[in-house]
Amino acid sequence: MKRKRKLLAILMSLAMAWQGVSFANADELASPASASTVTSSTETGSQGSPSEEDIRAEQAKQEAARQAAASAINATTGKAINVNANAVYVNKDNTAAYNNEEIDNYAQFGVSVDFTVPEGQTPKAGDSTTFQLSDSLKIQKSDSFQIKDGDQVVANAVIDAANRTVTLTYTNYVEQRSDIKGKFWLSLQVNSDKETEAKQLSNSIKVNNTSDLAIAGTINYTGITKDKDFDLVKDSWTNFVEETDAAGNKVYLIRYRVLVNVGARTNITLKDTLGEGAFSYYSSDEHPVSIRKGVWQRGQYVNGNWVADEVNGKNFDIRNSQKTGPATQNTALEAQYKAAVGKKTFTLNLGNTAADEGFEIVYYAKVDGKPVTNFNYHNEVELDSDGAGGKPLKKEYNVNVQSAGGEASGDTFKIKLKKVNEDQKALAGAVFAVSNSDGAEVGRLTTDANGEAILSGLLRGDYTVKEVQAPEGYLLSDDSYSVKADMFDVAKVATLTVVNNKAEAKRNLYVTKKWVDAGDKAQSRPKQVTVELLRNGEVxxxxxxxxxxxxxxxxxxxxxxxxxxxxxxxxxxxxxxVEGYAPAISGTQELGFTLTNTVSNKISIPVTKVWSGKGDHPSSVTVRLLADGKEIAKQDLFANNNWQYTFTNLERSKNGKEIQYTVTEDAVAGYTTKISGDASTGYTNIITNTKNSQNPNDPGNKGGGNGGSATPSRSNNRGGNNKSNTPGSVLDASREPGNSQDKAQGKNGSVLNASRNKKADGSVLDASRSTSTGDNSRALQYLALFATTGVGLLAWVLAEKKRKKAEK
Incomplete structure (x- = not known):
């Protein structure tokens, strides 16, 4: 029994120690402060750290977006341009709004489309927009037209009747204007093959085969109507027929039709006359005259076959006397017409007709040249006959050319010039010539009393501005000023400020001589020295x-x-x-020059500070002198020492080797530093600080407290509430967050680098001590606690055993 108790106590101790270790490890793996749901020391809430898969997926997504953007940039020609548009029904010649009158299957009506090209589309020459009509509408014929702004073509339009599309292909006009606004109109019919029944017909237009553009209003469609009884009909196809004649010229033909159904008549004559205009009768093998005599019958064609229906038939057709087929042509009458070809009138002697007989006469008239839009090509026909019951009949028909058309406009641009002198005072009377990218002068500007001038009506593009006459008392500038297309602001204005210099402007230049010769102990200093003036580098x-x-x-x-x-x-x-002395010169023509003469066995290093760019600059800067890369002196430059200094009495060599001196400047926030002059150029050491752009997105803005470097120093990243590893952020390939303080704390969801085994101080842990959180303190505490408990229990068991033994 005693052995069992002892063994049980030992096992309990070991179990409790093992449980302590297990609790500690469980805390590491499933603690609420694990990597998946960390509560930051700087902000509350959970933050997710991305997995390697998340990172790769995000990088792939970003790369795909980059490639898509690059493809969009490269696709500068032939792309589809989406437009904002509205469409309305109009009458067939686009002169008035459609007012809901009845439209049958023969009638024409129009649709007018207004559109604007959004600025974000940035169309180029060759880009296009396609409008497609629904299959309930029909375009009579394929055609083409131009959409113009005055004499300038904005887009070439092509009508494809078979596919019911209108495609606008833009010219370079759209590259030179913005806010492009356009309009076009078409003459249409209801597609009776699709729509047979009467209805209020709603339609839409699809733009670029993507968005649907509803046509405002509905068409009051009567359906396919039944032909009315008639005695004499005169009509025409609404579209011109095109043909190439024997000489290779394109000719335009009007197809006329005359239908005669006057009942029993004798000695019938029919006279046809063309009205004013350059057109005459015409006949060819492709478009011959056709005159048929027969019997009129009601019915309709079904699948190309004539089906008679004397009561309800919607159409008439002229049939042979037995009504078993179409009427045959009358060649004798056709010969009478052919004799009139080239003339403007003809007369046919039709003879006699029985009660159910009649004639169908189809012929052509040729227009000389291209048909004139909105001109009435007038034609009239008169029928007469013998007998008391045969009263004369007269019909007229006008063909009015209703071609599609369009118009457009776009905004123009302005160049605004401001002329001032060196003191920013406005100057009047300066004249500037403005030329386009082809070198052609497009206008002149003359500044007013406010020193301003504006040239309007310009296309978007690149221009050159050059002064051709200076204000009185000022010098004519020889500079040319460029105005690039991207300089025009949202108001379409590009602004230039040009400074003119006074003709008699003068300057003074000051020189100070200093000696570095131990107070002339050697008494070799000359009584005087001569200084020469150089202008543009020449004596x-x-x-x-x-x-x-x-x-x-x-x-x-x-x-x-x-x-x-x-x-x-x-x-x-x-x-x-000067014999025995070496000169060193600091300064500029604005600051004045300091000429330092140093005894020849020594050397002096001058430094001059120049500020470039408008606005205030620091009141002082620190420059440092380095000998063979090691700092040996420093000096502050400021206004009181005229922004220049000379490091004097320096050794020329050391251990027989010439010393290389360099000058550096402490970083100046907001400025880019350039140092000119070294040993090879005589140590002029002109330090120029150029003010950076105030736009933080400007690539030229290299400001900050890091000497103008584009990469910030890590030492600047140690602030208090740095939250570089925000929720959802994607780390770089090393998975190392940018905040060094966060890494040290191992909190806020940061992910350690690939080794994942760094201590807070940056040293590397042993592999067996690697953790997910970088914090082992609680594991050690739990282990110590349970181990102590086990040892205590074992000690109690042994003491109890000793006590009982003593009692015996």
């Missing part, structure tokens, strides 16, 4: 003497600032050689 024969008498200071006065082309002169100085 112009102007010198000044510096000596003790003028305290080693002088100036070059009343120097012209600009040349005859208004270009600013660049002035510099140089010293005529």
């Amino acid at each position: 112009i024969g102007v010198t000044q003497e510096l000596s003790q008498a003028n305290a080693w200071k002088t100036s070059f006065s009343n120097l012209p600032k600009y040349d005859e082309n208004s270009k600013a002169y660049s002035y510099t100085i140089r010293e005529k050689a």
Whole structure:
């Protein structure tokens, strides 16, 4: 029994220790603070860290989006342009709105479409928009027309009657205008093959085979109507027939038809006359005259076969006397017509007719040239006969050309110019010539009392602006100014500000001489030195003497600032050689020059600060002098030392090797730094700081406290509430979040890098200690707790055993 108790106590201790370890591991694997639902130290709520699969999927998605965007950019020609549009029914010639009059299967009506091209579509020449009619509507014939803005073609339109489409193909007009607005109209009929019954017919137009555009209103359609009884009919096809004649010319034909059903008559004559206009009778093998005499019968064609229906038949057809087939042609009467070809009138002697007999006469008239739109091609026919009961009949018919058409407009652009002098004062009377990308002058600008001028009516494109006359007292600028198409703002205005320089503008240039020769202990300093003036790098024969008498200071006065082309002169100085001394020059023509002479066994390094760009700049900067890459001195530059300094009395060599000096500048936020001049150029060391763009999205904006670098320093990423790893964010390939403080804490859902085994201080853990959270403190606590409990229990068992033994 005692052995059993002892063994049981040991087993219990081991079990409790193992349970402690299990609890600790369970905490690591299923704690509420695990990687899937971490509560951040900087914000509350859960955050999800993406898996490797999530990351790859997101990267693939982004790459697909990038490629799609690139494809869209590259697809600059031949693309479908979606438009905003509305459509309404109109009368057949688009002169008035349709007013719900009855429309039968022969009648024509129109549809008018207004459309605008949204700015985001950015159409190019060759792009197109297709409008497709529903199959309830019919276009009489294929055709083409132009949509124009005045004399400029905006789009070429092609009508495909078989497919019921109108396709607009844009010209380069749309590249030069914005807010394109257009309109076109078509003459249509109801498609009686599709629609046979009377109804209020609603229709739509499909745009680019995607969006449906409803046509406002409905058509009051009568269905297929029954032909009325008649005595004399004169009509025509509503569309011209095209043919190529023997000479290869395209001719336009009007197809006329005359139907005679006057009952029993004798000695019938029919006279046909064409009205004003350049057209005459015509006949050819393809379009001959056809004159048939027969018996009129009601019925209709079904699948190409005539089916008689004397009571309810909707149509008439002229049949042979037995009504077993169509009437045959009368060649004698056709010969009478052919004799009139080329004329404007003919007369047919039709002879006699019985009560049920009649005639069908089909012939053509040729229009000289292309048919004139909205001109009435008038034709009339008169029928007479013998006998008291045969009263004369007269019918008229006008053919009015109703071709499709269109019109459009687009916005134009403006160039606005502002002319000022160096002090930003407005200047009147400056004249500028504006030329397009082909070099052709498109207009001139003359500035008013406010220094402003505007040139309107321009197409979108690239322009060059050049001054041709300067304001009085100012120099004519030789510069040309470019206006690019992308410079026009949302108001379609591109603005230029041009500065003119005064013809007599002068400047003064100051020079100060300094000596670095231990106070002239060697007494080798000359009594005076000569300084030469250089203009645009060339000696112009102007010198000044510096000596003790003028305290080693002088100036070059009343120097012209600009040349005859208004270009600013660049002035510099140089010293005529002084034996035993080496010169170093700092400064600019604006700041003045400091000429430092150093004894020849030593060297001086000048530094000059230049600010470029408008606006305020820092009140000081720090420059550092490095010898063979090691800093040996530094200096602040500011207004009081005229933004220039010379590091003096420097050694030329060390251990027999020439020392290489360099100058650096501490980073200046918001500026890009450029340093010119090194050992090979004489250590001029001009440090130019150029102000960066204020637009944070501008690629040129390289500001920040990192010396203009485009990549921010990690040392700047240690702020308090940095939330670089936000919910749903995708980490880079290493899966290492950007916030170093978050990594140290191992919180807010951050995912460690691929090794996943870093301590808070960045050192690498042993592989056996790798965790999901990077925090083992609680596991060790639980293990220690349960181990202590087990040891205590074992100690109690042993003490109890010893006590009982002592009692015995």
